[in-house]
Amino acid sequence: MSFKQTLENLIERVPGALGAIFADWEGEAVDQVSRIGDYELKVIGAHKGIILTNMRLAMRDLESDILEEIVVTTERCQTLILPVTQDYYLVLTLKRSEMLGRALFEARRTIAILRNEIV
Numbered sequence: 001m002s003f004k005q006t007l008e009n010l011i012e013r014v015p016g017a018l019g020a021i022f023a024d025w026e027g028e029a030v031d032q033v034s035r036i037g038d039y040e041l042k043v044i045g046a047h048k049g050i051i052l053t054n055m056r057l058a059m060r061d062l063e064s065d066i067l068e069e070i071v072v073t074t075e076r077c078q079t080l081i082l083p084v085t086q087d088y089y090l091v092l093t094l095k096r097s098e099m100l101g102r103a104l105f106e107a108r109r110t111i112a113i114l115r116n117e118i119v
Contacts, residue, residue, distance in 0.1 A: 003031035003117065010110045011035070016098030018077065021045035022114060025053075025087045041093070048072070048081045048091045056083075069107075071100065080107050084114045 003022050011017035011033055019034035019041040027046035034041040051070060059067050070081040078100055080092045092107050 001113070001117065003114070004033060006110060006113050006117065007031060007033040010092065010106055013106045014092065014094055014098070014103045016095035017103070018093045018095065019044070020090065020092045020110075022084070022088065022090055023049055025049070025089075030088065036093070044079065044093060045091045048079060049089060052081050052083065052089055069104070071104075078103070080104065082107055082111050084111055085118065088114070088118065090114065 007020040007022060010020050018036045019032065021032040021041050021044070022030045023045045024030060027049035029042050029045055032038065032041050032045065051072070055070055056067055059065070067083060072079045072081070073096065075096070077096050078094050078098070080103060082090045084090055090107060090111060092103060094103050
């Protein structure tokens with residue numbers, strides 16, 4: 001299965017999903033599926049990559065556990081940031097009114113699929 005098909009399956013299974021992007025450590029999109037516009041999703045993906053990098057650094061400085069996921073909630077949306085490997089991550093954006101638990105469940109399933117596709 002292609003990365004795009006994996007992302008399409010993810011946003012189909014998450015009610016209120018606005019887009020999903022699979023990106024590398026530099027914030028460059030490997031693939032994406034968007035219901036809000038490709039450019040806007042690329043900007044969101046790159047910005048969330050910066051957040052992920054900074055959180056990883058903070059966790060390392062605190063000698064803490066490995067970072068598994070970040071949830072950012074704003075007035076209108078929720079954004080999930082999940083590392084796939086050290087070099088890749090997944091960002092899923094959905095409407096704030098939707099169920100975060102379902103989104104996390106589906107995103108975690110997608111992470112497992114992406115890891116298998118990378119290898």
